[in-house]
Amino acid sequence: MEGAEGNAGQPGPAERSHRSSVSSVGARAADVLxxxxxxxxxPLAVENLSSISAHELHRAVREVLQLPDVALEAFALWLVSPLLEVQLKPKHQPYKLGRQWPELLLRFTNASDDDVAMDEPSLQFRRNVFFPRRRELQIHxxxxxxxLYEEAKGNVLTARYPCDLEDCEVLGGLVCRVQLGPYQPGQPAACTLREKLDSFL
Incomplete structure (x- = not known):
């Protein structure tokens, strides 16, 4: 979790596994990503990084994003790397877990020593796996x-959510409509679709 953030802006797919969540560490404060x-x-400016809890960071993210109270239950903080994903409990201290990451990898994965040495988690704000679907359907x-949509879309596109072909086609059509808007005669739809097809299906 330590180290400098190497990319300005948004990382591409190849860089996502190498992103860091602590961009600078001082004696008392750090910028957490x-x-x-x-x-x-x-980005969050955090005092006492080594002792801050996931609950406190979660609250800070909700404040920055101006999310309603339901986000407290709907989302959780996660430590994520290519080798392991861990949903944090409110009492967990992300910095300390990040420092213990190699031990977690050795305990919960079959990764080689070289892979363990190179792996670094990032801190992510994701759907809480324990949040009931019936409650999710009540969110407005x-x-x-x-x-929630962005996360579900990514999970479908990366085959984390298994879908049959018909569902994939329907979901692809919905994503297309969300991103491109309604069909308008005279627009070069085929060219536009071809360029973005991999982000729809």
Missing amino acids: VYLADDTVV DEEVLRL
Whole structure:
């Protein structure tokens, strides 16, 4: 979790596994980077990084994003790397878990020693796996829905959510409509679709 953030802006797919969540460490303060599902970065200036809890960081992210109270239950902080993903409990201290990451990898993965040495987690704001689907269906806040949508879309596109072909086609059509808007005769739709097809299906 330590180290300098190497990319300005949003990381591409190749860089996502190498992003860091602590951009600078001082004696008492640090800039913590929390990633959203769409790779947007939420920078937080944090005092006493080594002892701050996931609950406190979660609250800070909610304040920056101006999310309603339902976000407290709908989302959680995660430590994520290519080798392991861990949803944090409110009492967890992300910095300390980041320092213990190699031990967690050795305990919960079959990764080689070289892979363990190179792996570094990022801090992510994601859907809480324990949040009931029935409650999710009751959410009306647009920003919360957008965050849930972006995460679900990414999970479908990376085959984390298994879908049959018909569902994939319907979901691809919905994503196309969301991103491109309604069909308008006379627009070069085929060219536009071809360029973005991999982000729809």
